[in-house]
Amino acid sequence: MNVTSLLNELSDIGTNPSGGYNRLAWTHADASCREWFVSHARARGLDVETDRNGNLWAWLNPSAPGDALVIGSHLDSVPRGGAFDGPLGIASAFAALDALQDFVPSRPVAIAVFADEEGARFGLACAGSRLLTGAIEPDVFRALTDSDGVTTAEAMRRAGLAPEHLGRDDELLKRIGHFIELHVEQGHLPTSAGVDGLTTGSPLGLATEIWPHGRWRVDLVGQQNHAGTTRLGDRHDPMLDLGRLIVDVRDVAEEVGILATVGKVRVTPGAVNAIPSAATAWIDARGSDESRVRAAIARMGRDSTLESWTPSTPFDDRFASELASAVGGELPLLPSGAGHDAGILALAGIPTAMIIVRNPSGISHAPEEFAEDADCELGVAALATAIRHLTA
Numbered sequence: 355m356n357v358t359s360l361l362n363e364l365s366d367i368g369t370n371p372s373g374g375y376n377r378l379a380w381t382h383a384d385a386s387c388r389e390w391f392v393s394h395a396r397a398r399g400l401d402v403e404t405d406r407n408g409n410l411w412a413w414l415n416p417s418a419p420g421d422a423l424v425i426g427s428h429l430d431s432v433p434r435g436g437a438f439d440g441p442l443g444i445a446s447a448f449a450a451l452d453a454l455q456d457f458v459p460s461r462p463v464a465i466a467v468f469a470d471e472e473g474a475r476f477g478l479a480c481a482g483s484r485l486l487t488g489a490i491e492p493d494v495f496r497a498l499t500d501s502d503g504v505t506t507a508e509a510m511r512r513a514g515l516a517p518e519h520l521g522r523d524d525e526l527l528k529r530i531g532h533f534i535e536l537h538v539e540q541g542h543l544p545t546s547a548g549v550d551g552l553t554t555g556s557p558l559g560l561a562t563e564i565w566p567h568g569r570w571r572v573d574l575v576g577q578q579n580h581a582g583t584t585r586l587g588d589r590h591d592p593m594l595d596l597g598r599l600i601v602d603v604r605d606v607a608e609e610v611g612i613l614a615t616v617g618k619v620r621v622t623p624g625a626v627n628a629i630p631s632a633a634t635a636w637i638d639a640r641g642s643d644e645s646r647v648r649a650a651i652a653r654m655g656r657d658s659t660l661e662s663w664t665p666s667t668p669f670d671d672r673f674a675s676e677l678a679s680a681v682g683g684e685l686p687l688l689p690s691g692a693g694h695d696a697g698i699l700a701l702a703g704i705p706t707a708m709i710i711v712r713n714p715s716g717i718s719h720a721p722e723e724f725a726e727d728a729d730c731e732l733g734v735a736a737l738a739t740a741i742r743h744l745t746a
């Protein structure tokens with residue numbers, strides 16, 4: 355099947371009434387996407403497994419000697435997310451196997467769907483790959499909650515998994531020789547060709563690194579009181595601190611030269627006619643330089659709690675050049691400001707590469723995220739060539 359038809363099969367799952375998709379981890383929509391994966395894997399005669407961290411694996415030739423070439427990405431989304439972030443990598447992997455027809459690899463090949471990549475529900479990005487590699491303690495993970503107070507453990511149990519078995523999986527890690535994630539471009543960061551994004555150049559690129567990325571929580575406390583009776587001078591209103599914090603985040607990001615965002619806030623109790631008792635803001639900060647990201651948070655001068663940190667992650671140069679020559683030579687190189695499971699596997703020492711498919715809209719984590727069919731086909735062809743070359 356071609357990649358566009360595969361993606362179209364997902365187009366009714368988790369649709370948001372105002373556009374895009376809500377496919378948060380361990381929800382009904384996520385389960386439907388995972389069922390779609392399992393049925394396509396079985397239809398191709400692949401051996402399907404769910405690992406103890408909820409990641410899905412579909413193995414081709416699993417008993418061949420040697421470690422595996424794994425192609426993977428994710429199927430969950432941010433709220434009102436786009437159609438390509440994640441699913442493009444999975445659909446392209448199936449399409450690449452279809453393009454290879456009866457080719458028998460000399461080593462195992464697997465397609466992996468990493469669970470809860472976006473962290474949109476419980477706050478921790480790349481949860482499935484972090485658990486697999488031991489980058490997060492299972493006890494810490496099991497205690498995370500969503501906005502309704504449901505723990506990850508409970509959400510996974512409801513999805514039929516056994517959260518008591520979460521944790522680093524050395525046996526599975528040993529089977530992974532190389533990892534490739536194909537992903538839609540998510541902005542227009544400058545490439546090695548000296549232009550902004552892939553728009554004016556090649557439809558495909560290779561990622562060189564993932565920028566360091568932290569998520570911090572700031573809790574602001576006030577005194578809940580009546581909006582109609584409390585004199586302005588008598589108020590302890592955390593909403594004012596929240597407003598100042600949001601502007602400071604932007605100002606400091608500009609001064610220090612990083613990207614920083616307040617994309618989620620919670621106001622308690624959230625009544626029109628009450629001064630809030632508390633406000634919480636989440637800061638997402640990233641940039642090319644680790645020390646500047648940390649310096650920016652320090653400069654904001656607020657008490658904050660670090661909820662997750664992913665260091666700067668360079669991809670393996672040797673594997674990237676092998677992949678580039680397999681798929682026909684020079685591809686523009688670009689950094690990724692977005693986090694990926696590929697980064698978590700690279701940090702665990704697995705030779706990893708990312709093929710990026712151009713996105714003319716330059717928009718991601720939003721319904722406008724886009725890639726042309728023809729560019730997606732080129733991505734599939736690159737993956738198929740890579741699989742043939744690396745497993746011949």
Ligand code: GLV
Nearest residue numbers: 472479691692693
């Ligand atoms: C995930 O896509 C992230 O970069 O936040």
Ligand code: MN
Nearest residue numbers: 439440471537
């Ligand atoms: Mn993604």
Ligand code: MN
Nearest residue numbers: 439472692719
């Ligand atoms: Mn994403």
